[in-house]
Amino acid sequence: MTDTVDPAAIRTAERVPHGGETDTDILDFSANTNPRIPDGVEGVYADALEDARRYPDDDYPDFRAAAAGFVGCEPDDVVPTPGGLAAIRLAIEITLEPGDEALVPYPSFGEYAREVRLQGAQPRFIRYDDLFALEREGLESAALAVVCTPNNPTGEAADPDELAAFAARCERAGTTLLVDEAFLGFTDLPSAATLARDRDLENVIVARSLTKLFGLPGLRAGFAVATGERRDALETARRAWSLGTPAARVGAHCLRQDEFVRETRERVASERERLREALGERFDVYSSDAPYLLCDVGDRDVADVIASARDRGVAIRDATTFRGLESHVRVAVKDRAANDELLAALGVQGNRDR
Structure with a gap:
């Protein structure tokens, strides 16, 4: 690793x-x-800026609690990151080694293939609408599979039942599934974190961005969600003080609106x-x-x-x-x-x- x-x-x-x-x-x-943007953001940010004179609490208990409530998971399963892309990089870092293969959808977010290559691994491109048709034998060579829901740029959200079934096939194949939910908050569909919890799947990592839904892309706040060994690896690998105090405070505020x-x-x-x-x-x-x-x-x-x-x-x-x-x-x-x-x-x- x-x-x-x-x-x-x-x-x-x-x-x-x-x-x-x-x-x-x-x-x-x-x-x-x-x-x-949600009401009250300016006041929360101003108060947090004064407290930014000291290091943030690296446990981020309030942010984790707000994020857990938003996606339907346990607070301990939340790993704070400075934006959704940071969560994607962290998930790929703890999963891939040089020479590994990753299943990457297309047309989709270009950073997936870039991050895979930065680990010395190789992307295998699969049309985004063909990904769920892969059976176990098509997954076993891949250390990682990526799903974007709703897919960017096409906009189509994954059917929750199909996504859950695909996650289960990935687990049987020994493949980690990274689900990028940067835009899922614009829908009322359940998070893959909830689907994985309900089916006791520990191979799923969810990446979330706050800044799209809440209109604050410059704030750089997001998080990953995982359980078991993958959660432990994410938590160990994340950088200390991974969210600044203003980002953590504003993020927690937004997630409760x-x-x-x-x-x-x-x-x-x-x-x-x-x-x-x-x-x-x-x-x-x-x-x-x-x-x-x-x-x-x-x-x-x-x-x-x-x-x-x-x-x-x-x-x-x-x-x-x-x-x-x-x-x-x-x-x-x-x-x-x-x-x-x-x-x-x-x-x-x-x-x-x-």
């Missing part, structure tokens, strides 16, 4: 492109973050359907359970579509950077006023009265 990246892999690794617009004058639809989460889910579902219908007048739009929509622009030039939107003050995501996609863009689902600006920037009239 390794707890660091493979030095040889670093020399050949590359950065992965992401969404996110640094120009504050541009309306950013390239990153899938909530445009709203049930009404905010409910309202966010309702708004995103309603606006996503409105956008899907409107964008469907011009593009082939994928069905989605997430706060984003993947659009096939067809014969249009993707760069031209992106540039035209930007000229009108809106940034959208070039989805051709995802493996297997050649004519696609991804757009976030924001609030109604912002979404109307997106439609206008893409030359879509849409239904403004719905």
Whole structure:
């Protein structure tokens, strides 16, 4: 077991492109973050900033309790991390050794393959919608399998029963299953942490990000969830003081805002359907359970579509950077006023009265 990246892999690794617009004058639809934040965040942050003059409590009892309540697990099963990607790296670090194989979905989040390679391991790419069809013999060569739910960029969430059955097959094959739930909080589907607990599976590691659902990507707060030996390995390998005091306090506060989460889910579902219908007048739009929509622009030039939107003050995501996609863009689902600006920037009239 390794707890660091493979030095040889670093020399050949590359950065992965992401969404996110640094120009504050541009309306950013390239990153899938909530445009709203829970009430009270500013006060919690201000109080925590004063306490940041000393080291945080490395046990993070309040953060662990809030995270456990949110996903349905025991507080001791929560491992705090500075963002969801840090949880993904930690899970991959404690699972893979140089030469190992990992099953990586595509098109999906590019960091999975990068993190696998940084451990000196090899990704075996499987279409995201074919992954659950693998039986035990297709899993036994892999030390790790990755599931993203809802998948990024397609937006499709995994069926809980199919996910649980796949997790059980992975366990029988001796394969660790990493489930990235960065956007699952936008749905009312159960966490894989709950599914694993109910079925007594100890091969599942869940990675969670707070910053998408609660609109605070710069805060860098997340966590992993696991049980048994994998939980112990994650806890041992995580860095001391893995969350700053403001991130831990604000994170715990956000995770307890049930009404905010409910309202966010309702708004995103309603606006996503409105956008899907409107964008469907011009593009082939994928069905989605997430706060984003993947659009096939067809014969249009993707760069031209992106540039035209930007000229009108809106940034959208070039989805051709995802493996297997050649004519696609991804757009976030924001609030109604912002979404109307997106439609206008893409030359879509849409239904403004719905």
